[in-house]
Amino acid sequence: MTARVLVVDDVLHNVKLLEAKLRSEYFDVLTAMNGMDALETIEQEKPDIILLDVMMPGMDGFEVCRRVKSNPAVAHIPIIMVTALDQPKDRVMGLEAGADDFLTKPIQDLPLFARVRSLVRLKVLMDELRIRNSTGQAFSAGGEGQSSAAISLEGADVLLIEDYERVANRITGYLQETVGSIDIDGVAGGDLSTEDLGKYDLFIISLSLREVDGLRLCSSIRSSEATRHTPILVIIDEGDHDTLIQAMDLGVTDYVTRPIDGNELVARVKSQIRHKRYADYLRGKMQQNMQMAVTDAVTNLYNRHFLDTHLENVFSSSNEKQANLSMLMLDIDHFKKVNDTYGHTSGDEVLEEFSKRITGNIRSIDLAARYGGEEFIVVMPETDSEFALFIAERLRRTISDEPFVISGSDTPIDVTVSIGVSIVSEGCDTKEKLFSEADKGLYRAKESGRNRVCGITCFDDEKAS
Amino acid sequence: MTARVLVVDDVLHNVKLLEAKLRSEYFDVLTAMNGMDALETIEQEKPDIILLDVMMPGMDGFEVCRRVKSNPAVAHIPIIMVTALDQPKDRVMGLEAGADDFLTKPIQDLPLFARVRSLVRLKVLMDELRIRNSTGQAFSAGGEGQSSAAISLEGADVLLIEDYERVANRITGYLQETVGSIDIDGVAGGDLSTEDLGKYDLFIISLSLREVDGLRLCSSIRSSEATRHTPILVIIDEGDHDTLIQAMDLGVTDYVTRPIDGNELVARVKSQIRHKRYADYLRGKMQQNMQMAVTDAVTNLYNRHFLDTHLENVFSSSNEKQANLSMLMLDIDHFKKVNDTYGHTSGDEVLEEFSKRITGNIRSIDLAARYGGEEFIVVMPETDSEFALFIAERLRRTISDEPFVISGSDTPIDVTVSIGVSIVSEGCDTKEKLFSEADKGLYRAKESGRNRVCGITCFDDEKAS
Numbered sequence: 001m002t003a004r005v006l007v008v009d010d011v012l013h014n015v016k017l018l019e020a021k022l023r024s025e026y027f028d029v030l031t032a033m034n035g036m037d038a039l040e041t042i043e044q045e046k047p048d049i050i051l052l053d054v055m056m057p058g059m060d061g062f063e064v065c066r067r068v069k070s071n072p073a074v075a076h077i078p079i080i081m082v083t084a085l086d087q088p089k090d091r092v093m094g095l096e097a098g099a100d101d102f103l104t105k106p107i108q109d110l111p112l113f114a115r116v117r118s119l120v121r122l123k124v125l126m127d128e129l130r131i132r133n134s135t136g137q138a139f140s141a142g143g144e145g146q147s148s149a150a151i152s153l154e155g156a157d158v159l160l161i162e163d164y165e166r167v168a169n170r171i172t173g174y175l176q177e178t179v180g181s182i183d184i185d186g187v188a189g190g191d192l193s194t195e196d197l198g199k200y201d202l203f204i205i206s207l208s209l210r211e212v213d214g215l216r217l218c219s220s221i222r223s224s225e226a227t228r229h230t231p232i233l234v235i236i237d238e239g240d241h242d243t244l245i246q247a248m249d250l251g252v253t254d255y256v257t258r259p260i261d262g263n264e265l266v267a268r269v270k271s272q273i274r275h276k277r278y279a280d281y282l283r284g285k286m287q288q289n290m291q292m293a294v295t296d297a298v299t300n301l302y303n304r305h306f307l308d309t310h311l312e313n314v315f316s317s318s319n320e321k322q323a324n325l326s327m328l329m330l331d332i333d334h335f336k337k338v339n340d341t342y343g344h345t346s347g348d349e350v351l352e353e354f355s356k357r358i359t360g361n362i363r364s365i366d367l368a369a370r371y372g373g374e375e376f377i378v379v380m381p382e383t384d385s386e387f388a389l390f391i392a393e394r395l396r397r398t399i400s401d402e403p404f405v406i407s408g409s410d411t412p413i414d415v416t417v418s419i420g421v422s423i424v425s426e427g428c429d430t431k432e433k434l435f436s437e438a439d440k441g442l443y444r445a446k447e448s449g450r451n452r453v454c455g456i457t458c459f460d461d462e463k464a465s
Numbered sequence: 466m467t468a469r470v471l472v473v474d475d476v477l478h479n480v481k482l483l484e485a486k487l488r489s490e491y492f493d494v495l496t497a498m499n500g501m502d503a504l505e506t507i508e509q510e511k512p513d514i515i516l517l518d519v520m521m522p523g524m525d526g527f528e529v530c531r532r533v534k535s536n537p538a539v540a541h542i543p544i545i546m547v548t549a550l551d552q553p554k555d556r557v558m559g560l561e562a563g564a565d566d567f568l569t570k571p572i573q574d575l576p577l578f579a580r581v582r583s584l585v586r587l588k589v590l591m592d593e594l595r596i597r598n599s600t601g602q603a604f605s606a607g608g609e610g611q612s613s614a615a616i617s618l619e620g621a622d623v624l625l626i627e628d629y630e631r632v633a634n635r636i637t638g639y640l641q642e643t644v645g646s647i648d649i650d651g652v653a654g655g656d657l658s659t660e661d662l663g664k665y666d667l668f669i670i671s672l673s674l675r676e677v678d679g680l681r682l683c684s685s686i687r688s689s690e691a692t693r694h695t696p697i698l699v700i701i702d703e704g705d706h707d708t709l710i711q712a713m714d715l716g717v718t719d720y721v722t723r724p725i726d727g728n729e730l731v732a733r734v735k736s737q738i739r740h741k742r743y744a745d746y747l748r749g750k751m752q753q754n755m756q757m758a759v760t761d762a763v764t765n766l767y768n769r770h771f772l773d774t775h776l777e778n779v780f781s782s783s784n785e786k787q788a789n790l791s792m793l794m795l796d797i798d799h800f801k802k803v804n805d806t807y808g809h810t811s812g813d814e815v816l817e818e819f820s821k822r823i824t825g826n827i828r829s830i831d832l833a834a835r836y837g838g839e840e841f842i843v844v845m846p847e848t849d850s851e852f853a854l855f856i857a858e859r860l861r862r863t864i865s866d867e868p869f870v871i872s873g874s875d876t877p878i879d880v881t882v883s884i885g886v887s888i889v890s891e892g893c894d895t896k897e898k899l900f901s902e903a904d905k906g907l908y909r910a911k912e913s914g915r916n917r918v919c920g921i922t923c924f925d926d927e928k929a930s
Contacts, residue, residue: 001586001715125589218491219467251466293755293757
């Protein structure tokens with residue numbers, strides 16, 4: 001995958017060199033020779049990746065990085081810090097400033113392309129999750145919320161796959177303060193003995209395992225739904241370019257070479273875990289927004305919008321299977337009185353408790369939705385009229401048998417519900433008909449004294465308020 | 466990127482051969498030797514890609530494909546049909562059955578891996594968009610809606626980059642009945658003369674252009690935000706493996722070799738456009754859901770949930786800049802009377818019209834939200850008390866000056882609003898304080914006769930209902 005890369009360095013020769021390397025691999029390249037120019041280009045051009053030199057006169061790379069990462073409009077753009085080989089502390093400082101990866105000078109082709117490609121791959125996925133609103137601003141229902149830099153690394157779970165005990169112990173030592181737990185798997189007999197791979201934040205996999213091909217493990221981790229997006233950091237022999245290229249092709253996220261530099265390992269582990277958790281955070285947010293879009297805030301039942309589309313689906317699948325389909329339309333009797341007497345907050349409590357009782361008394365294949373203020377719909381697939389009436393009657397009693405305890409009143413209050421029932425049948429074979437038949441039933445229930453179920457036949461169980 | 470591939474073929478030798486090829490490139494491989502087994506494996510294992518032989522005894526590949534594509538649980542899994550070289554019609558039939566790509570026997574390594582990888586890349590992105598609900602079922606607020614197979618290809622726009630006029634004309638001829646329009650760009654002087662690349666559904670790019678490196682064009686199309694996800698189909702010389710590998714690395718989506726087979730070109734173009742449009746559809750759906758999650762359905766203003774998180778952001782950014790921040794709390798006077806007199810539908814109409822008047826009279830940096838039944842909030846950044854009171858007073862008059870026309874009443878009805886104003890200042894420096902001060906203002910406005918603005922000072926403009 002190609003990308004637009006911004007190269008920032010104050011030395012013209014370095015800029016030209018990187019530009020040529022990247023262009024030879026068909027990357028689009030932008031350049032900047034100082035921090036201020038870089039910030040301007042970043043804001044205007046929104047590159048996909050920034051290659052940022054640390055040592056620059058005036059504003060140094062750390063400061064540029066910090067500013068990018070604190071600007072919501074561009075904070076999502078991955079930054080690779082370019083540090084001097086003899087300044088291992090710079091890597092840690094870079095990560096603290098919010099950098100996503102780092103390369104050491106002199107920059108070699110393979111690490112350069114491997115790291116750039118890995119971050120581009122990540123960015124393309126993240127961009128899908130960072131849905132934009134109509135004005136082009138990044139937006140999520142929960143506000144822009146956290147940036148990737150603010151993600152906590154606490155309690156991270158790492159699985160280390162390494163069958164040399166001494167190496168495993170050394171790695172554990174390096175990472176002790178960084179991660180929450182490290183499980184070690186020695187891959188006995190070619191199989192991972194670890195179950196529940198989905199719980200890990202990171203896999204560290206040696207590619208010099210004695211019994212199995214580490215790349216094969218990487219592949220199976222990448223191929224499984226539960227671990228598809230979990231970062232994999234491989235340990236590779238210095239100079240083993242073929243394996244590195246294969247690993248990156250498989251979707252391995254990062255690598256370190258032997259002999260392992262503890263500082264570098266820690267820095268890379270932190271960065272990978274942070275990326276993973278940020279992606280999880282965005283996915284969770286998205287999920288939450290999707291859920292909110294179909295849910296009524298007061299009752300947590302599905303909302304009318306969802307009911308409409310859901311009913312469409314249920315209707316056609318019932319038609320296909322020639323199965324029964326019933327609908328209940330429920331309306332809380334004299335609900336306005338509750339609001340007027342006890343206030344809106346208490347009214348909401350009644351709606352909430354009402355909804356709980358309803359959902360507690362229907363099957364998992366049934367769907368309950370709030371249709372309007374105090375009006376509810378229950379859709380029951382594969383349900384004939386007899387059973388629908390039976391359920392409706394049970395719901396009616398569930399409401400009337402036990403008064404509602406609310407915070408606005410010392411004594412529990414009596415609540416009753418009227419219910420109209422309809423069923424798909426000859427002459428009632430559209431969604432609209434199903435609604436209007438249920439509505440007619442509800443009307444009859446209200447007319448004949450409330451707190452009752454009416455539909456195909458009328459239940460006259462109790463006289464109500 | 467690796468993946469789990471299901472190989473379906475009734476000839477054991479073919480299965481073994483494909484399995485070995487794929488495993489050598491570290492793919493996870495599942496196998497099935499007839500249609501029924503394949504369907505079962507697909508349902509249970511949910512592979513990433515299906516390589517499906519057409520000619521099988523019993524249920525043939527087309528039927529398997531049709532069944533997969535009509536089962537919502539697995540319809541999203543890409544299918545590559547494996548057809549005989551001498552049956553070009555099979556490609557068209559495969560696409561009609563819903564296949565996503567095809568390969569001809571004998572299967573060669575490079576096409577195999579190129580096609581599998583391209584589809585895996587697409588699937589990973591699509592999976593991000595196909596957010597799942599808690600029970601693991603694919604779901605979207607608008608119902609599962611369309612499947613990729615149901616996507617219309619009508620009116621597709623294609624940009625063909627080919628500087629040999631004869632070839633361009635031949636391609637145009639092939640595609641005439643498939644696409645809506647084909648623009649041809651000859652890349653004079655090395656630059657595309659076409660603007661607005663974002664509007665195209667597909668780019669077809671010759672990699673034998675005379676003046677420019679076609680791969681460079683592919684790269685710049687891939688690197689630009691507007692065309693990042695637009696499919697690119699390249700035309701490549703038979704046997705030019707190096708260019709093909711480079712092209713696929715850049716993120717080119719598909720290819721045909723010269724001499725171009727018209728049938729194959731049409732089939733591939735259709736398939737690519739369908740993928741593109743399906744992805745656009747999913748993105749649009751997601752966007753729509755996000756929008757719904759933050760919007761009040763009746764008034765189209767932001768909802769309370771969004772207000773809460775938005776206010777958090779505005780608050781901290783105002784603090785940072787030490788800028789002013791004002792809040793108006795609006796409550797429609799005697800709104801219950803409207804509902805009681807004219808019914809809920811008319812009530813909703815009033816809310817709608819009210820909201821329109823409010824949004825028409827605030828600035829684009831202000832944010833209006835429905836806070837509760839008939840209560841609204843306007844947040845105004847960089848606004849001092851004088852200006853806030855001025856705007857509040859303007860809003861009050863906007864409502865009271867012109868009676869509301871509603872469908873439930875022959876004569877327009879008078880509506881007024883009471884408004885409380887607060888501003889961030891010493892002693893009012895939290896979100897909660899801002900709310901409670903505005904609420905106090907609103908209370909005073911109601912107490913002193915409604916249809917007025919109260920806050921830092923009290924406006925006594927009119928006596929109201």
